[in-house]
Amino acid sequence: HKHNEEGIAEWNKGNFEAALMHFQTASKINGSVGESHFNEAICLDKLGKHGAATMHFKAARANSGGNMKILKSKILNDHAPVGEGS
Numbered sequence: 293h294k295h296n297e298e299g300i301a302e303w304n305k306g307n308f309e310a311a312l313m314h315f316q317t318a319s320k321i322n323g324s325v326g327e328s329h330f331n332e333a334i335c336l337d338k339l340g341k342h343g344a345a346t347m348h349f350k351a352a353r354a355n356s357g358g359n360m361k362i363l364k365s366k367i368l369n370d371h372a373p374v375g376e377g378s
Contacts, residue, residue: 295321296328303331308338319348326355330362337367346371 299314315332318325333348349368356362 293318296325296331299331299335303335308335311335312339319351323351324355326352326357326359326362329355330365330368333371334367337371342371 295314295318299311299318302308302311302314312332312335315328315335318328319332322328329348330352333345333352336342336345336348349372352362352368353372362368
C-alpha cells in the first residue's frame with residue numbers, strides 16, 4: 293500500500309519514472325492487487341512501453357476484484373480488449 297501511495301504522489305508531480313519504480317515494487321510485494329498493476333501499466337504507457345503496459349493491464353483486469361474503475365477503464369480496454377488473448 294505504501295509504495296502504491298508513493299507512486300501516486302510521484303505520478304501527480306509528473307515524475308513518471310519514479311512513480312513506475314514504486315508501482316513495480318508494489319506489484320512485486322503483492323502481485324494480486326489489481327490497482328498496483330493498473331498504476332504500473334499507466335506509467336509504462338506514459339513512458340511509451342506499450343507491450344509491458346498491456347501485460348500489466350491484463351494483470352490488473354485479472355486481479356481487479358470487480359473494481360469497476362479498472363474494468364471500465366478506456367486505456368485498459370484499448371490496450372487489452374475483452375476477449376483478446378489472456
